[in-house]
Amino acid sequence: KFGNVGFIGLGMMGSRMVNNLIKARYRVAVHDINYDVMKMFADRGVPTRETPFEIAESSDVVITMLPSSSHVFDVYTGKNGLLHGGNFLRPWLLIDSSTIDPQTSRKLSAIVSNCTLKGKKDDQRSPVMLDAPVSGGVLAAECGTLTFMVGGLEEAYLEAKQLLLSMGKNTIYCGGTANGSAAKICNNLAMAVSMLGVSEALALGQSLGITASTLTRVFNSSSARCWSSDTYNPVPGVMDCVPSSRNYEGGFASKLMAKDLSLAAASAKEVDLKCPLTFQAQEIYLELCKEGHEAKDFSSVFRHYYGGSDE
Ligand code: NAD
Numbered sequence: 001k002f003g004n005v006g007f008i009g010l011g012m013m014g015s016r017m018v019n020n021l022i023k024a025r026y027r028v029a030v031h032d033i034n035y036d037v038m039k040m041f042a043d044r045g046v047p048t049r050e051t052p053f054e055i056a057e058s059s060d061v062v063i064t065m066l067p068s069s070s071h072v073f074d075v076y077t078g079k080n081g082l083l084h085g086g087n088f089l090r091p092w093l094l095i096d097s098s099t100i101d102p103q104t105s106r107k108l109s110a111i112v113s114n115c116t117l118k119g120k121k122d123d124q125r126s127p128v129m130l131d132a133p134v135s136g137g138v139l140a141a142e143c144g145t146l147t148f149m150v151g152g153l154e155e156a157y158l159e160a161k162q163l164l165l166s167m168g169k170n171t172i173y174c175g176g177t178a179n180g181s182a183a184k185i186c187n188n189l190a191m192a193v194s195m196l197g198v199s200e201a202l203a204l205g206q207s208l209g210i211t212a213s214t215l216t217r218v219f220n221s222s223s224a225r226c227w228s229s230d231t232y233n234p235v236p237g238v239m240d241c242v243p244s245s246r247n248y249e250g251g252f253a254s255k256l257m258a259k260d261l262s263l264a265a266a267s268a269k270e271v272d273l274k275c276p277l278t279f280q281a282q283e284i285y286l287e288l289c290k291e292g293h294e295a296k297d298f299s300s301v302f303r304h305y306y307g308g309s310d311e
Pocket of ligand 1: 008009010011012013014031032033034037065066067068071074075097098099100134135136137138251252253256
């Protein structure tokens with residue numbers, strides 16, 4: 001169905017997603033503004049294109065994996081962007097997997113749907129956009145175990161499912177346009193607040209004389225159990241193979257969490273919902289970044305705000 005896949009944004013996530021598409025035998029052409037990474041792909045025999053528009057011209061479906069809303073907007077609507085020239089698009093499906101605000105997803109989806117049909121042949125389908133951000137970090141992108149949360153037309157989602165499953169292990173249809181983007185920022189908001197709650201409780205426990213390991217065992221067999229306590233514990237030494245046990249290296253950078261919380265805060269303002277924890281969590285992560293820890297995993301909030309004594 002999607003013999004020719006165009007992929008834009010070959011960073012930490014995108015480059016690994018492309019590798020899995022190639023493994024699944026899709027014909028992939030790629031574009032990035034970083035020439036070094038383009039060269040790496042070209043050296044491996046992967047076709048590269050100079051502009052998003054050239055990607056659009058040669059693809060049945062285009063996937064974008066870009067840093068933020070403004071980048072995605074530019075790649076779609078800018079000079080030599082995917083929609084350049086207003087002619088009928090060759091790809092009928094555009095999938096954005098970047099984490100961006102639902103407002104931008106909605107706006108772009110409307111622009112795509114309103115694309116002029118100049119040059120449309122009878123057998124060509126009208127273009128559709130899906131927002132399909134992912135959960136799971138760089139390792140999940142590498143292993144092809146991402147979860148895609150998808151918003152947009154359900155029939156387009158069903159047609160894209162197999163393609164998405166070549167890069168992930170799970171797809172969840174979240175409803176109409178922008179619901180994928182909304183699901184992603186809500187997921188990360190809940191993850192940030194639970195990480196802060198677990199960190200604060202473990203720090204208080206330690207100050208009251210309980211070791212973090214013992215308190216974690218209590219949490220994990222009681223009502224405080226959650227992903228931040230039983231899978232991604234923030235206290236060094238409590239669990240192996242998590243960022244807290246390797247000086248908070250790798251994992252999900254605090255700057256990405258700060259970005260996602262900014263998106264949640266902007267959305268809360270937009271719908272006029274109070275969300276006090278969203279704003280508090282955003283402030284904490286922005287501060288963490290300002291203090292120079294933007295590249296450390298987001299569980300490093302334990303060390304910086306709660307004393308952080310090791311076991
Ligand atoms: P990254 O910064 O490593 O990669 C982004 C890539 O986009 C870079 O190669 C950059 O050169 C390219 N780019 C920027 N502007 C461009 C443009 N105008 N045209 C073409 N290419 C352009 O980012 P990442 O870590 O791969 O994340 C990508 C998206 O995935 C982000 O929205 C992020 O929030 C989301 N995400 C990241 C993770 C993670 O753990 N890294 C996890 C889940 C979701």
